Structure formats: C-alpha cells, structure tokens
Amino acid sequence: MAKLYVNPNVKKGHLNPELQGHFSEHLGRCIYEGIYVGENSEIPNVNGMRTDVVEALKEIRVPVLRWPGGCFADEYHWRDGIGPKAGRKKMINTHWGGVVEDNSFGTHEFMELCRQLGCKTYINGNVGSGTVQEMSEWVEYMTFEGVSPLADLRRANGHEEPWTIDYFGVGNENWGCGGNMRPQYYGDLYRRYQTYVRTYDSKKPIRKVACGANADDYHWTDKVLETTFDHGYGFMNGLSLHYYTLPTGNWGKKGSALEFDEKDWYRTLKATLKMEELITRHGAIMDQYDPQKRIGMIIDEWGTWYDVEPGTNPGFLYQQNTMRDALVAGINLNLFNKHCDRVKMANIAQMVNVLQAVILTEGDKMIKTPTWSVFHMYSCHQDGELVESSVETRKIGAEEDVQVPNLTESVSCSKDGKLHVTLTNLSLDQAEEMECVFVQTGIKAAKGTVLTGAMNAHNTFEAPDQVHEEEFSAFTVAGDRVSFTLPACSVLHLELEV
Ligand code: AHR
Numbered sequence: 001m002a003k004l005y006v007n008p009n010v011k012k013g014h015l016n017p018e019l020q021g022h023f024s025e026h027l028g029r030c031i032y033e034g035i036y037v038g039e040n041s042e043i044p045n046v047n048g049m050r051t052d053v054v055e056a057l058k059e060i061r062v063p064v065l066r067w068p069g070g071c072f073a074d075e076y077h078w079r080d081g082i083g084p085k086a087g088r089k090k091m092i093n094t095h096w097g098g099v100v101e102d103n104s105f106g107t108h109e110f111m112e113l114c115r116q117l118g119c120k121t122y123i124n125g126n127v128g129s130g131t132v133q134e135m136s137e138w139v140e141y142m143t144f145e146g147v148s149p150l151a152d153l154r155r156a157n158g159h160e161e162p163w164t165i166d167y168f169g170v171g172n173e174n175w176g177c178g179g180n181m182r183p184q185y186y187g188d189l190y191r192r193y194q195t196y197v198r199t200y201d202s203k204k205p206i207r208k209v210a211c212g213a214n215a216d217d218y219h220w221t222d223k224v225l226e227t228t229f230d231h232g233y234g235f236m237n238g239l240s241l242h243y244y245t246l247p248t249g250n251w252g253k254k255g256s257a258l259e260f261d262e263k264d265w266y267r268t269l270k271a272t273l274k275m276e277e278l279i280t281r282h283g284a285i286m287d288q289y290d291p292q293k294r295i296g297m298i299i300d301e302w303g304t305w306y307d308v309e310p311g312t313n314p315g316f317l318y319q320q321n322t323m324r325d326a327l328v329a330g331i332n333l334n335l336f337n338k339h340c341d342r343v344k345m346a347n348i349a350q351m352v353n354v355l356q357a358v359i360l361t362e363g364d365k366m367i368k369t370p371t372w373s374v375f376h377m378y379s380c381h382q383d384g385e386l387v388e389s390s391v392e393t394r395k396i397g398a399e400e401d402v403q404v405p406n407l408t409e410s411v412s413c414s415k416d417g418k419l420h421v422t423l424t425n426l427s428l429d430q431a432e433e434m435e436c437v438f439v440q441t442g443i444k445a446a447k448g449t450v451l452t453g454a455m456n457a458h459n460t461f462e463a464p465d466q467v468h469e470e471e472f473s474a475f476t477v478a479g480d481r482v483s484f485t486l487p488a489c490s491v492l493h494l495e496l497e498v
Helices: 051-059 071-075 107-117 132-143 149-156 183-195 218-231 262-289 323-338 370-381
Strands: 002-014 021-023 064-067 091-093 099-101 120-125 167-170 207-214 238-245 296-304 343-349 359-362 365-368 385-391 395-399 402-405 407-413 419-425 432-438 445-452 470-472 475-478 481-486 490-497
Touching: 002 407, 002 419, 021 296, 051 107, 051 359, 051 365, 064 107, 064 167, 064 343, 107 120, 107 132, 120 132, 132 149, 132 183, 167 183, 183 207, 183 218, 207 218, 207 296, 218 238, 218 262, 238 262, 238 343, 262 296, 262 323, 262 395, 262 402, 296 323, 323 343, 323 370, 323 407, 323 419, 323 445, 323 490, 370 407, 370 419, 370 445, 370 490, 385 419, 419 432, 445 475, 481 490
Parallel strands: 002 432, 021 064, 021 343, 064 120, 120 167, 167 207, 207 238, 238 296, 296 343
Antiparallel strands: 002 385, 091 099, 359 365, 385 407, 395 402, 407 419, 419 490, 432 481, 445 470, 445 490, 475 481
C-alpha cells in the first residue's frame, strides 16, 4: 500500500497554464500538412488551418505556442513570409530534410493559428543569422499600433490591428545550431538584441526569453547570467532550458519508438526523470543571481527523441507515440507543477508529426496520441494552485543501475475549489494499492479517468482508438481518504469535491 498525503491547506504556488505549452517548427510535417494545408485544400480548413487538428488541440486547451523554431528560427527571415503568397520567397530548409520552404505559412498565418486556438504567442527571433534591425522591425511590424513604415506594411498586408506577442525568444540554441557561440558572447549579444525588442503597448509587455542551456550545461547558465545580470530586472523574463529524453542517451542510436523491451522502458523513464535534477541544479544557479525568482525557467523544448519511423525522411523527425510517451509526459508535467516556483513555461517538442507529438496526421486522417490524452487529463491543473503533497515510493526497474521510483504525482486546487490529483505508475507489471489522505479535509465526491495499456500500445490510422482515456470509478471514499488500485503502466486523474 502506498500513501499519498495531501494538505489542501498549504498552497505552494500558481500553475501557469503555460506549463502545458507547445512548440511548432518548420520541420518535417509539423506546420505544412500537420497544421496548415492552405485555403484551397480538400482537407476541411479555416483560413488554411486544418479543422480536425485545431479542434483536437482546443480540447487540450493549448495555452501557448512557440514558433517558428527551433534551429529554423535562427535561419528564418520574417520578411520572406509576409505579403501575397505567390510572391513569397522559396528557399531550402537546410536544417530539416533539405525540402523547399515556400513561406506560405508566415507571421499572419501563425497569428491566425493562435487566434483559432485561443492561445498565447511565443515568437522566437533570429540571433544566429539575423540582424538587430531585422528583429526589432519584426516586433514593430507585429505590435505597433501607430503610424510607422512597419505598422503600415502590416496594414497593407491585411491586418489593421497590432497583434500581441506574449513571449519573445532572443535566439535559439545559440550554443549550437543558433551560431555555435560561447556563453559570454551570447550574453553580450542578448544584451544588445533585447534592447530593441520594444514593448509598444505598456498594457501588453513582451516577456523576453534568453537562450539557456542544453541539458546539464551548467556553465552556460552561469556565464549567460553573469554576463547579463548587471543589467537589472526587466531585461530578461525567462531563461530557457532544452532537454530531450533519449532511451539510450546516445544520439547516434536512439532506439525505436515502437520496438523496445522492458529495459528500454525503465531506461527511458530514468532518462526523463533527470529533468528534476536539471531543474534543481539550473535553478540553484539562477537563485544565486535571482533569489526572488523573477526570471522564469522556460523549458521550451522537451520530450522523447527516437529514431525516425522506418521509411520516413530522417530530417523530418517523425516518430510514433506509445504508453511509454504517455508516462514521459505524465512524469514531466508532474515535475513542472512541483517546481512551479521557478518553472513558468514548458513547450513539448513538437505539437504535430514531429518527435513527441500530441497529434499525428496522414493525408486527411488524424490521430490523437497517448501523449495527447495525458495533456487532456492534466489540463485540469492549468491556472490552479499547487497543493502540498507527497507520495511513498519504492525503487523498481529491470536492472540494478536502472532504478526509478514507482510513482510520481502532483496535486492542485482549481478556481472552483476542486482538488485534482495526477498520478503516474511507472511499473510495467505491478498495480499499486493507494490510499490518499487529505489532511483535515472531508471528501464529498470523486471521479476520475485513467490511461493504461501495454508498454508499446499506440494508436494508428487504422486503429485510432487503441489507447484512450477511460472513466475510473473503482475507488472508495471515506472521510478524508480515497482508496483505489492504480493499474500498472498508467496515468490517472482524480477530481475531488471537498
Ligand atoms: O525540436 C527539434 C530541434 O531540436 C530544434 O530545432 C532544436 O532547437 C533542437 O535541437
């Protein structure tokens, strides 16, 4: 029997909806085909955005969307993607598959997508190969209301009102594909570029995100902050972190998304649990400069990265998605909740057809992946207050050196006063008897949903509903306790009225 202790009287911080954010890059079939098919497509669409995909994304309440990359961002020149489509520049997407990028999805289309999704906007600017002027003018084009050459150009291109940029990334992976810079050099560039990312409407401040580290590169975090920090607050609202879950830890041989064994299962989950150490250690460095935690940790790329599906373009990063990915999602979303004092946004890579996608498409068909279901179950946490909780765990795993805790959890209180518990059972074969104790709190009613299946269970275009959320009612409620059996290999959401 494992006990979960919850103290609803102790609130630990606000859960920004952005903790469940997404990322869409001009990569493979994410934007083109996956989201944008153009107004003339036979696939039902609204202003070029596929209706089926937009509807599925609205169900998980996508809170924020990052665009246009990724590595693509530091090669993207925004002027190529505005104006009449016939005249837009065709270029090679050198990073991703060497395919032709016709720029038919640009700034106006991205803003239209966010309008349809009802989500916040996170634009990533180009520091690697772009100029300060180019970045500054893009911001002016998008957000300036008055008379100026750039605002007038936006109007001439059909959009009278300025848009809102909620977050602006000043470069991406500038330690790698974004220019191979040293942290001190990037820190200096950050100081300069961000100066010209101007907020024109003080009621809608643009939150500026600096390029942070790759995984455990703590030196990068320290040096970027050291180089920039004398500049005072307000110049940086967020510092990013990228961490991908690789089953093997080896970029040359990542392993298959579908063909894996028990050892790979536990290796993958152990690799994803490293996120906690990364948040803690990068957070400790940030604390030295920013003890008041005014700069958010922005984990704007996370998720699993496997070998591409056999027969697909290696540059398109298309992979299937199983219960293993569901567990990875559940574990990480619980971790982001637990660290909400520092983590203010996280963006899964990527939204459609790329890496750990919530949606996969093939022609006019679309499937929701197990990861989609986890986002659906966890959307209850958006805008809630984290509640104090802890769970008893034991170590499990297939090998001595690949041990993981059997459970993870987080608990929040939503605005309507309901409590939401999300639990993951990492064990492949052991269901867990659970007793949840709610300190000084009587439980009036409970309901829940569960996602479970074999480790490599997944949805296909032929069988789109193999893995799906199911109602969970096999629990007993007695006073301040709720008891149930948590199935092996599962993610659970319980909603409690108190
Ligand atoms: O998400 C795929 C790529 O991974 C992104 O373009 C880049 O930022 C990261 O290396």
